[in-house]
Amino acid sequence: MSLTKTAVSTIAVAAVCATAAAARDQVQVAGSSTVLPYASIVAEAFGENFDFPTPVVESGGSSAGLRRFCEGVGENTIDIANASRAIRSGEIEACAANGVTDIIEVRIGYDGIVFASQQDGPAFTAFTPSDLFNALGAQVLVDGALVENPYTQWSEFNADLPAVDIAAFIPGTNHGTREVFEEQVIAAGCEATGAFQAMMDAGMSEDDAEDACLAVRSDGAAVDITGDYTETLARIDSNPDGVGVFGLSFYENNTDVLKVATMNGVSPSVDTIASGEYPVSRPLFFYIKGAHIGVIPGLKEYASFFVSNDIAGPWGPLADYGLVSDPELEAVQANVENEVNMTE
Amino acid sequence: MTDATAETPRRGSGTGSLMVPDARTAKRNAREKRFRLYGLVAVCTGILMLALLLTSILSAGLSAFRQTTIQVEVPLVAERLDPEGNRDPAQMAKVTTFGYAPLLRDALIGTIESAGIETELDPRAIADMVSDESVAQLRAFVLANPGVLGQTIPVEVLASGRIDGFFKGRVTYQTAELDKNISPEQLQLAEALQEAGLLATGFNWRFITAPDASTTRPEAAGLGVAILGSFYMMLVVLALALPIGVAASIYLEEFAPQNKFTDLIEVNISNLAAVPSIVFGILGLAIFINFAGLPQSAPIVGGLVLTLMTLPTIIIATRASLKSVPPSIRSAALGLGASRMQTVFHHVLPLAMPGILTGTIIGLAQALGETAPLLLIGMVAFVREYPGAPWEGGLFDPATALPVQVYNFTQRSDPAFVERASGAIIVLLIFLLIMNLAAIFLRRKFERRW
Numbered sequence: 001m002s003l004t005k006t007a008v009s010t011i012a013v014a015a016v017c018a019t020a021a022a023a024r025d026q027v028q029v030a031g032s033s034t035v036l037p038y039a040s041i042v043a044e045a046f047g048e049n050f051d052f053p054t055p056v057v058e059s060g061g062s063s064a065g066l067r068r069f070c071e072g073v074g075e076n077t078i079d080i081a082n083a084s085r086a087i088r089s090g091e092i093e094a095c096a097a098n099g100v101t102d103i104i105e106v107r108i109g110y111d112g113i114v115f116a117s118q119q120d121g122p123a124f125t126a127f128t129p130s131d132l133f134n135a136l137g138a139q140v141l142v143d144g145a146l147v148e149n150p151y152t153q154w155s156e157f158n159a160d161l162p163a164v165d166i167a168a169f170i171p172g173t174n175h176g177t178r179e180v181f182e183e184q185v186i187a188a189g190c191e192a193t194g195a196f197q198a199m200m201d202a203g204m205s206e207d208d209a210e211d212a213c214l215a216v217r218s219d220g221a222a223v224d225i226t227g228d229y230t231e232t233l234a235r236i237d238s239n240p241d242g243v244g245v246f247g248l249s250f251y252e253n254n255t256d257v258l259k260v261a262t263m264n265g266v267s268p269s270v271d272t273i274a275s276g277e278y279p280v281s282r283p284l285f286f287y288i289k290g291a292h293i294g295v296i297p298g299l300k301e302y303a304s305f306f307v308s309n310d311i312a313g314p315w316g317p318l319a320d321y322g323l324v325s326d327p328e329l330e331a332v333q334a335n336v337e338n339e340v341n342m343t344e
Numbered sequence: 345m346t347d348a349t350a351e352t353p354r355r356g357s358g359t360g361s362l363m364v365p366d367a368r369t370a371k372r373n374a375r376e377k378r379f380r381l382y383g384l385v386a387v388c389t390g391i392l393m394l395a396l397l398l399t400s401i402l403s404a405g406l407s408a409f410r411q412t413t414i415q416v417e418v419p420l421v422a423e424r425l426d427p428e429g430n431r432d433p434a435q436m437a438k439v440t441t442f443g444y445a446p447l448l449r450d451a452l453i454g455t456i457e458s459a460g461i462e463t464e465l466d467p468r469a470i471a472d473m474v475s476d477e478s479v480a481q482l483r484a485f486v487l488a489n490p491g492v493l494g495q496t497i498p499v500e501v502l503a504s505g506r507i508d509g510f511f512k513g514r515v516t517y518q519t520a521e522l523d524k525n526i527s528p529e530q531l532q533l534a535e536a537l538q539e540a541g542l543l544a545t546g547f548n549w550r551f552i553t554a555p556d557a558s559t560t561r562p563e564a565a566g567l568g569v570a571i572l573g574s575f576y577m578m579l580v581v582l583a584l585a586l587p588i589g590v591a592a593s594i595y596l597e598e599f600a601p602q603n604k605f606t607d608l609i610e611v612n613i614s615n616l617a618a619v620p621s622i623v624f625g626i627l628g629l630a631i632f633i634n635f636a637g638l639p640q641s642a643p644i645v646g647g648l649v650l651t652l653m654t655l656p657t658i659i660i661a662t663r664a665s666l667k668s669v670p671p672s673i674r675s676a677a678l679g680l681g682a683s684r685m686q687t688v689f690h691h692v693l694p695l696a697m698p699g700i701l702t703g704t705i706i707g708l709a710q711a712l713g714e715t716a717p718l719l720l721i722g723m724v725a726f727v728r729e730y731p732g733a734p735w736e737g738g739l740f741d742p743a744t745a746l747p748v749q750v751y752n753f754t755q756r757s758d759p760a761f762v763e764r765a766s767g768a769i770i771v772l773l774i775f776l777l778i779m780n781l782a783a784i785f786l787r788r789k790f791e792r793r794w
Binding site: 026033043049071075310 | 640
C-alpha cells in the first residue's frame with residue numbers, strides 16, 4: 001500500500017511539475033568522452049561571447065550519446081551527440097524509427113591516438129603495428145605457424161624493445177577509440193606480420209580472418225580500460241612496465257609524467273597527424289538534430305561557433321588543446337550554415 | 345583489605361586459590377584478553393584507514409582552497425573594445441574574448457616592464473601564464489561598465505593552472521623541463537613577479553562560489569553550481585520523503601492490521617533499502633524523463649530519484665522510533681478518551697520525533713553523497729550556468745551535484761584537476777559532517793529515556 005501510494009504521489013507531483021516546467025533555453029549535448037573536453041571548451045567560450053546560456057555537455061561515450069540522440073524529437077531529448085566515430089547505418093535507422101530524420105553531420109577535426117608509458121619506465125620509444133599485434137593479438141604467427149599468443153615479454157619478438165612483461169592498457173569496447181585502435185593498429189599489424197595471410201591460408205573466409213585478427217589476448221597481458229584516460233594514467237602510474245593508449249590531447253597535458261612512443265618511426269604531433277604521416281588518428285564528429293534548429297535557442301549559433309576559424313581553426317583553442325584542425329574546415333562551415341542533412 | 349587477604353593465601357587441598365588462578369581460569373582470562381585485543385586491532389585498523397583516507401584527501405585537496413593571482417594594470421583601449429565608438433553595449437558585445445585576449449596580454453607585458461623585470465619570453469608564452477578565464481571576466485566587466493573605456497584599471501587575474509601549481513609545489517623546475525604547457529623561464533618570471541609583489545596566493549573563494557570550468561582552465565573551476573544543485577535536490581528530498589515516509593510509517597505502525605499483506609510490504613521496504621542506487625536512476629529516467637516529460641539534468645528529477653532512494657531509510661528509522669515509544673503512553677491516552685489519531689499526533693509522534701529526524705538526516709546525508717542514479721538522468725554534465733532561484737523554476741534548470749563534480753574533475757586530463765577533485769571531496773565531507781553532527785545533536789537534545 002505504501003509503495004503504490006509513494007509511486008502514485010511521486011508521479012502526480014512529477015506530472016504537476018511537468019506542466020509548470022518552462023521551455024528549455026539551453027542547448028544539451030551528450031556523447032563521446034574524447035570530444036567532451038573540446039565541447040566543454042567551446043561551450044564555455046560560447047556562453048561567454050553570446051547572449052545564450054552555456055550549453056550543458058554530458059559525456060558517457062559515443063554509442064550512449066547517439067542512442068540518446070536517436071530517442072526522438074522534443075525538449076527532453078538532446079540536441080547534439082558528440083561522437084569519436086561516424087554514425088552507423090543501424091543508428092541512422094534507429095533514429096528514423098523514432099522520428100529523428102534530419103541529422104547534420106559535423107566533422108570538427110582529427111584526434112591522434114598515442115602509445116605512452118611512464119616517463120622513468122623502460123624504453124618504450126618506438127613501436128610498429130606489428131609489435132603491438134604480436135604483443136596483444138590472441139593468435140600470432142610464430143615461425144610460420146599460427147599459435148595462441150605465447151609471448152610474455154616485449155623483447156621476445158622484437159629485440160629492440162625492453163625485456164619486461166607485456167602489460168598494455170587499451171580502451172574498452174565501449175570507447176570509440178577501441179575501434180580505431182583495432183582497425184589502424186591491430187589489423188595493420190596482423191597483415192604486416194603475415195598472420196592475416198596465414199589465417200586465410202588456413203581456410204578462414206576473409207571476414208572470419210579479419211575478426212580473428214582483431215581478437216585481443218585474454219590472459220591478462222592486455223587490460224581493457226572502460227573508464228577515461230585518467231584511469232589509464234593511474235594504471236600506468238602504478239605499473240612502471242605498462243604501456244597505455246591515450247588521446248594526443250591527453251598526452252600533451254601530461255608530458256611531464258608520460259613518455260610517448262613513435263609509430264613506424266613517426267612521433268605523434270598535431271603536424272604529423274595533419275600531414276597523415278602519423279598513422280593512428282581518427283576524425284571526431286558531432287551530430288545536430290535538424291528538427292531542433294530554430295526551436296532550441298542558440299543551437300545553430302553553437303554549431304557555427306564550434307566550427308568557426310576562431311575556435312576550430314589551426315590557431316584556435318581546440319588546436320592548442322591537441323585537436324588536429326580539419327583541412328576542409330570551410331566545407332564543414334558551409335555544411336553547418338546551409339543545414340545540410342546527411343544523405344543515406 | 346586486599347593486601348591482608350593477599351598475604352594469607354589458601355593453598356593445598358587441591359581446591360586451588362582464588363588469588364592464584366588455576367589453569368582453566370588462566371585460559372579463560374587469556375581468551376578474554378585475546379578477544380579484547382582483536383577488538384582493539386579492529387578499531388585501530390578502522391582508525392588507521394580513516395586517517396590514511398583523510399591524509400591523502402587533505403594533502404591533495406587543501407591546496408584547492410588557495411589560489412595564485414596576478415595584479416595587472418589593464419589600459420582599456422577604447423578603439424579596440426568599441427570600434428564603432430558609440431558605447432552601445434550591443435555593438436561592444438561584438439568584440440569577443442578573442443579581441444580582449446591581446447589586450448590583456450599587452451597589459452601583462454606592460455606590467456612586467458613597468459615593474460622592471462626583464463624577460464626574454466615571447467608574448468604568447470607570457471599570455472599563457474594567466475588564465476583564459478580572466479579574459480572573459482574582463483570582457484564581462486567592460487560590457488557591464490562601458491564607462492571605464494579609455495581608463496587604465498587594476499585587475500586581479502588568475503594565474504594559469506601550472507603557475508598556480510608551482511606555488512603549491514605541484515610543478516617544479518624539473519617537471520617544467522618535460523612539460524609542454526610550462527617552461528622553466530615562465531616559472532622564473534613568476535618568481536620575479538612574486539618578488540615584485542604583483543603575484544600572490546590567497547584564499548580561494550572562487551572555488552566554492554564559481555561554476556565549473558572547461559579542461560583548459562583548472563584554476564577557474566569551482567563548485568558553485570554543484571553546491572546549489574545538491575542543495576536543491578536535498579530540498580526536494582526533504583519536502584517529499586519526510587511527509588511520505590512518516591505518513592507511511594505511522595499508518596503501518598499504528599493503524600494497519602497485522603496480516604500477510606502488511607508483512608509483504610514490510611519485507612519489500614527492507615528490500616528496497618538494499619537495492620543498488622543505480623536502479624533508482626533507471627527508474628527515474630523511465631518515469632520522470634521519458635514518461636512524465638521532465639527536463640534532463642534538472643535537480644527536480646535528481647531530487648525525485650533520491651527521494652525514492654531515501655524513502656525506505658526514513659520509513660525504517662521512523663518505524664523503529666515509533667516502536668520504541670512505550671505502549672503505556674498509548675494506553676494512557678486512549679484510556680483518557682483520546683481517539684487513535686489524537687493519541688498518535690499528540691503523544692506518540694512528538695516522542696518519536698528525535699528518532700525520525702535523525703533517520704531523515706542520515707537518509708539525506710546518504711542521498712547527498714549519491715552519484716550513480718544521477719548518471720542516468722543527465723546530471724553528470726558540464727554545467728556553467730547557475731540554476732535560478734527555486735521560486736523562478738530553478739529546480740528545472742540544469743545543475744550538477746557535489747559527488748558528480750568530484751567524478752567530473754577526476755576525468756579531466758589536466759593534472760591540476762586532481763587537487764580540485766580532492767578539494768571538492770573535502771567540501772562534501774564538511775557538509776556530511778555538519779549533517780551528521782546535527783543528527784547527533786537532535787538526538788541528544790530531545791531524546792527521552794524510559
